[in-house]
Amino acid sequence: MTMLRSFDPASGDLVWEGESAGADAVAAALLRARHAFPAWRALPVETRVAVAGRYRDALEARKDEIARIISRETGKPLWETQSEVASMIGKVGLSIAAQAERAGEKRSAMPFGEAVLRHRPHGVMAVLGPFNFPGHLPNGHIVPALIAGNTVVFKPSEMTPATGAAMAECWAQALADHPFVFQCIQGGRETGEALVAGHIDGLLFTGSAGAGAHFRRVFADRPDVILALELGGNNPLVVWDAEDVEEAAAVVVQSAFITTGQRCSCARRLIVPDSVFGSALVDAVAALARRISIGAWDESPEPWIGPLISDAAARSARARVDDLSGRGAKVILPFTGVEGRSDAFVTPGMLDVTGTFVPDEEIFAPVLQVSRVADFDAAMAAANNTRFGLSAGFVSADDALWERFALESRAGVVNRNRPTTGAAGSMPFGGLGESGNHRPSAYYAADYCAYPVASFEAGHAGGNMGAISDRLRA
Template identity: 50%
Template sequence: MSEHSQTAPTQPGLYLNGAWQAGLGPHFVSEDPASGAVVFAAHAATPPQVEDAVAAARAAFPAWARMDRAARIAILEAYGRALQSRATALAEAISRDMGKALWESTAEVAAMVGKIAISVRAYDERTGARSEGAAFGRTALDHRPWGVMAVLGPFNFPGHLPNGHIVPALLAGNSVVFKPSELAPSVAVLMVEAFEEAGLPPGVLNVVMGARATGAALLGATGIDGVLFTGSATTGTAIHAMFAGRPEVILALEMGGNNPLIIWDPADPEAAADLIVHSSFITSGQRCSCARRLILPEGRFGDQVLEATLARIERMVLGSWNADPAPFIGPVIHAAQAARVGQFEAALKALGGKSVVEARIGVEGPAFVRPGLIDMTGASEAEDEELFAPFAQIFRVKTFEQAIMRANATRFGLSSGLVSDDPALWQEATLSLRAGLINWNRPTTGASSALPFGGPGLSGDGRPSAYYAADYCAYPVARQEADVAARLSAPGL
């Protein structure tokens, strides 16, 4: 616990039936990782309080599900306007909690606002309703909400990513219990304010604050119909195992990736270096779509790309979210994660990896990490895991076929990319790369809300989010209709 925590004002830890109230569980704090200042403090919701939140969502569900869809859309559109009016406060809350530069948090808030219209369009295209005539009347397709959705938010995009579950879930007619990350909870309070201003009925959205125990209580609560999760493969796999044998609970799990970026001649080495830096190090490497493995050809071209990349790392500006001039990246989420980078780097060296540039830890502050690169060509195979930090491995290969094989040598399958001016290589990459997102001459982190977001392997459970969130927020109902009962005949009757 920080020395600041005793003086931080304690916030309510439970939003239940349209009102905040004190949590009765352990005290927790969220600190600005750049300064160590406490920016949020609360008592966590206890397991009985979590059960109350689920019960409130269950009680509110029938009326919300039966509400005319146009009325639900109107409330969500009003929510979007309320978010926009709080854009500055939201961006600052995100940056204070998790440390990302203010320009990045501002873009995150814009994505939250834009999610409303995109979700309405996605629902109509992916689900919606239709009917047509048939031989004995009509056939119709409709979609219905599942019920109570448990949404578990991550720290790296504490507004945009849970918002990307909550908005489609509410639009479809579900009610929600939201547990924000205890590392970045402040934005949830502002989201609730926006929903209240928009006129969301009490109980349709409930919020439970807290750490791991609160999340476990939500997952174990009686009456949840779905779990919408964004986070690590370790936690996502544990959730998947927890609900084994319970097909009545729908799971949508996005679990990150150990993502490859292939850089191949012909390409401009300077432009390639820009794409490497944006792919691997933006948000201090704390995006699940960051490139963790850089694959380059042997020879002069690969050397030029690395030289240009090193120059960018050396001049990269690190700093607090509100520093002037604006930094490219801030700290990682906390000092313990920064220390983990050093441990990870040492383990790779023990396997035979050779540092191209060592990660510099703690120079600007305990949670800051200046990006590092390590060449693993010819080294023993490292554990296939996602390190949430500005650190990447390099592999040099002789042929493009070897590059594809190296890119696919992972249990994950979220994002991937190719930097090359050769359309034939891009065509081969689109056919061969095993990933849900494939990028050509763009950063691997450039996800679009108007496209699905997810991938095979440990990156998820086959229910991609973003534009495809509509798929897991409602189930299809096939109807066959006739205005009057018809007499039927059949052989033997």
């Protein structure tokens, strides 16, 4: 028996302990989900919507407890995890609306009948969750998948099993009359591999670009499996002018350093003009970043950011920063540990990489690379010089430049005068290139949770012989 444990990255305290599911347990869960699917699919959508409503009620009743669980497992401050749980609750209403709008039933009259558009669930969906938003992000797959009529087998990140367990308890309460429609299995890589290799109809994944590339290869010969990938990004933020440098710097800091840089939509590359304004902006960002409060999730006053997810994550990020320095990057703000804290704690770092060749890689930490360019053509070229395409940001009062930036940016989320991490639940969220596979989530999750069925229907066969007779006489 293999045990799985999660720890508070700030204190090292044990948060959760349980058994890791082996291949046999995974296969059994998939078989149960397969058997539960026909009855769940056959229910009226209103019944499934009502179940989702009960899940929302269960989350609401436990929102403070679940926020604390997420904070303990991820190290995120409580203000941020409370917002995450609120997003989970809000996702239910948004998913219900999206299902009706994007995957509902539509009818239109035609000669001798009517055209009917219906949507049908795929079957058994596997959901793999990330550690950075262990509730909100898998929730964004699970809720629309279940409303559409699929059954779900969910494996949380091995770093955040307690959050997954709490979600499973809420679903168990909502699905008391519908066993095995939703199941949560715990485990690490081997558990995930068994789930992916099993008899599934869809894989809904949020995580790294490297894992996404692996899944593309794994499913190359399995076209029957719907694959929705929400991956990372090496996201650019172009700041070209600003009436208030301090306000522009605040957009940069929120883009780059929120959640200790552990958002897939965080700005990784700051692109500024090689000018007096560009230098002033960089100085203002560095000054503001130095003021960021760092601490454990349960400290008072509450910090703005906590630690990285683990000591190992911090070591990996430091190695990446050291590599950039070895390539010639100049340190603007050192990326270091925090004295008296666990090794998972780090300070925001900034490096000037102008004229330096740097790998096109995402550093999943509060590290910002600064590039100074001669003109806006060079800024656009630098912004798009990436194999990723998740988010991009532009700070400027110039409407004409914004129109060009919005047109030419290769990203799924393109923001103006707002952080790159800003997104609306009523809009799609996802990227292209190495950031996804053209199946954005959020409001558009309804699109990949069901497939369209187009029908031409009539109540009786009348009219067909007449048409044939006319053709024969002709």
